[in-house]
Amino acid sequence: KGVWINAVCKKCGNNEQKKYYVKTLSCFNKFFDVSCSCGNSETEHFGIQDIAFSEGKRL
Numbered sequence: 834k835g836v837w838i839n840a841v842c843k844k845c846g847n848n849e850q851k852k853y854y855v856k857t858l859s860c861f862n863k864f865f866d867v868s869c870s871c872g873n874s875e876t877e878h879f880g881i882q883d884i885a886f887s888e889g890k891r892l
Contacts, residue, residue, distance in 0.1 A: 835854055835855055837886075840867060841881075841882045845873065854887070
């Protein structure tokens, strides 16, 4: 079981949205390259727009 996280870049303000499938939070930091076209790749400069379970249910 995992969740889809829709992350939005807060650094440039262009609201570029990307979805990431995550099983655990440690997997998120370890295996996903969170980045934006503005060059931002620092996870603390991303916001969570939406979270959905792998079955399609939303939080």
